[in-house]
Amino acid sequence: MKDKNQWIEVVAFALPLLIASSLFFSCKQDxxxxxxxxxxxxxxxxxxxxxxxxxxxxxxxxxxxxxxxxxxxxxxxxxxxxxxxxxxxxxxxxxxxxxxxxxxxxxxxxxx
Known part of the structure; x- marks a missing residue:
């Protein structure tokens, strides 16, 4: 059960970071x-x-x-x-x- 909670914490932290960075780089215009x-x-x-x-x-x-x-x-x-x-x-x-x-x-x- 503890491993599952750690995995959820990692996903909860990494997912918004991944979404924010992809939006930032896709909106950046040369x-x-x-x-x-x-x-x-x-x-x-x-x-x-x-x-x-x-x-x-x-x-x-x-x-x-x-x-x-x-x-x-x-x-x-x-x-x-x-x-x-x-x-x-x-x-x-x-x-x-x-x-x-x-x-x-x-x-x-x-x-x-």
Whole structure:
């Protein structure tokens, strides 16, 4: 009789654990990893255009001043494909002239 009670205790402990773990792993979805998710973007984003400028405080209102950016930060323009990966990334100097251009291509498995 004692062996039967021990067996029931093991089943009573293991069965809910087994059910919970199977539900957890069956509900887990693979998160799509692309440049949209890496950049924390949501929705269908085709391009991002970023310009730096000096912010001027005029009586509590912030207005856009002249274009500028620190030497470590450049104005940029990024183009994405329909799969959410970068296909082009351009950086510009303060005068608006292109500083660098990168073009990305992907294989059928969406790998660079």
């Amino acid at each position: 998160k799509l990893v692309n440049d949209w998710t890496r950049m924390n973007l949501s929705g269908y984003v085709m391009t991002i255009k970023e310009h730096s400028f000096k912010a001027i405080d005029t009586l509590g209102e912030i207005v856009q001043g002249e274009r500028m950016s620190p030497s470590w930060r450049r104005d940029s323009y990024i183009v994405f494909n329909r799969a959410g990966n970068k296909v082009e990334e351009n950086f510009y100097r303060n005068d608006g002239k292109m500083w660098s251009k990168s073009v990305f291509s992907y294989d059928k498995n969406r790998k660079k």
